[in-house]
C-alpha cells in the first residue's frame with residue numbers, strides 16, 4: 001500500500017527537476033546580464049530587449065516552479081506530501097502523477113482559481129512561509145516519514 005519505491009523515485013525526480021531549473025535560471029541570469037562589447041545598431045538593441053523580456057518571464061516562471069518543488073520536497077520530508085493544504089484531504093494519485101508538486105486537491109485548486117481571495121480552509125498557512133523552507137540534501141531522505149503518506153491506489 002505504501003509505495004516507498006514510488007516515493008523515492010518522486011523525490012529523485014523532484015530533485016533533478018530542481019537542479020535542472022537552477023541551471024536554467026543561472027543561464028537566464030547570465031543572458032540577462034547582457035552581452036557586452038562590439039558595436040551594436042538599433043536593431044540589435046531592440047532584439048536584445050525583446051529577448052531579455054522573454055528571459056525574465058521564463059526566469060520568473062522557473063523560479064515559481066522551483067518554489068513549488070522546494071515546497072513539495074519539504075512536504076515529502078515532513079510526511080504531509082499528498083495532503084491537500086486547502087481542505088486537509090488527500091490529493092489523488094492521478095493528480096500527483098500529473099503534477100508531482102501540487103499542494104492542493106483538484107477541488108481546492110478549482111476554488112482557488114475561481115476566487116482570487118481564496119484561503120485554505122483546514123490548514124492555516126503553516127507552510128506558506130517559503131522564506132523558511134529548509135535546505136534539503138539527499139541525506140535527508142531516510143528521515144522522510146513515509147508511513148504518513150497515503151496514495152489512492
Ligand SMILES: [Zn+2]
Nearest residue numbers: 084087105108
Ligand atoms: Zn482540498
